[in-house]
Amino acid sequence: MTTTLDNPPATAQRTSEEDVVRAAKRKDRVTRWGWRIAGYVFFLGIWELASGRVMDERLLPGPSTVFETFGKLWASGEVPGAFGTTLARIAVGFTIAFFVGIGIGVLMQNRFLNGFFRDAVTIGVTTPGLIWALITAIIFGNRYAGPILAIVLTTFALISVNVSEGIKSLPKDLIDMAKSFDVGVIRRNRHIVLPHLAPFIFTGVRFGFSIAWKVTVLTEVFAASKGIGFEMRTATQLFRLDEFLTWILAFYVLALFLDKVVLETIERRFFAWRKELKS
Template identity: 90%
Template sequence: MATTLDSPPTPAKRTSEEDLVRAAKRKDRMTTWGWRIAGYVFFLGIWELASGRVMDENLLPGPSTVFRTFGELWATGEVPGAFATTLSRIAVGFTIAFVVGVGIGILMQNRFLNGFFRDAVTIGVTTPGLIWALITAIIFGNRTVGPLLAIVLTTFAIITVNVSEGIKSLPKDLLDMAKSFGVSLYKRNRHIVIPHLAPFIFTGVRFGFSIAWKVTVLTEVFAASEGIGFEMRTATQLFRLDEFLTWILAFYVLALFLDKIVLESLERRFFAWRGELKS
């Protein structure tokens, strides 16, 4: 009696929802980066064509000249030294501004202290950084305290506003429930208050840092003996436009690196506990 063996079933192609989502994200990321790179290529190409054709190359050095000058300045050690000086000022000044801003934001929950600080915070938010840079330059000259004070006066209010709004929107019902179940103050702060305030604080830090970066360079342009702003001023006084554009380009590159790479990485790492919403 003949027996027939059934052929084994053909293995089905495994395509899960996660694989599809991952592939879509990868495609979207490549498309985004492709258009971003195309934008850089387009504008740098227009700049290169304009240099020496639309305008004299001495008045508008092209990207190739600027990149070559950047390499020369880096080799001499001027770029790392100027970056280190400017970044150290930002680090110290913004740390002070952060501590002051958080402290005032907490104190403003009291209605009397809110009235005491309100106008100062409003002035801090609305006054352009250029004003503080000029004032500190006139008063302190090229002393180190000038840029530090300008950073604090310009950025503390942004931190204050974000912290104050975060505290006002704390989930009171959740805190009351935690108290009724005997949750300790440490655990309430760790699991409820800090996670709730973290987005407000990070938003204030990112906005404040971007402003602190610009104000620091402004104060160095007006009154400083070293730093990126000082190098910009020196290049303009000597009419070295290739060096001036090189320092501007270096300023942009470092600012983008600190914001998009450093701060965004810290933010993603801090909020990794939230994960991603999956449908």
């Protein structure tokens, strides 16, 4: 006695569909990375061709010269030391700005405190970081507090605005339902408030962190005895353009690494529950 199967098993069909989707994602990832790498190769190639041909090599050192200079600066310990100093300033300043921004964003839900903080937050959002860098450089000189205060004044408002908008858009029906079922404040904040505010907080962190980088380096350029900005200023004063471009390129690489690798990894892991809900 023989039996025939008119339809393939559901598990096999589902597996084949998953393989197709996985292969399509892999192909899309390879394509995107291919174009990204091609962009780097194109612009670095134009830069290398322009050095010594369109412009004098002393005025525009090529990428090969910059990479060679980077190796020398790294071997001498200048690069790790400068980046360590700048990163320490950003870590301290942005941590303070983060908690200050969240606190002000929460307090702004009160209409009286909203009027108290509103103009300060507006000034913080609209004032260019260059202004704060100059003010702190004049007041504090090359003391450690200057870049820290410049970071706080420039970035806290971005976090405050995002937190304030996130609290305004809280799902009131879910809050009321949780209260009606006698859900405690801690559980209510953990399961409703924090997951709702997380995208707003991460948006403020991403924008604030990118601005903190710029302000820190600007402050170090004007008044500092250590750090990336100080090394840039020294290189320009000595007319060492290869070192100046090396510091700029190293700054870009580290900023991209921290934003695209570190912050995106933290954000992806924090929001892993979204994928679980979709599946």
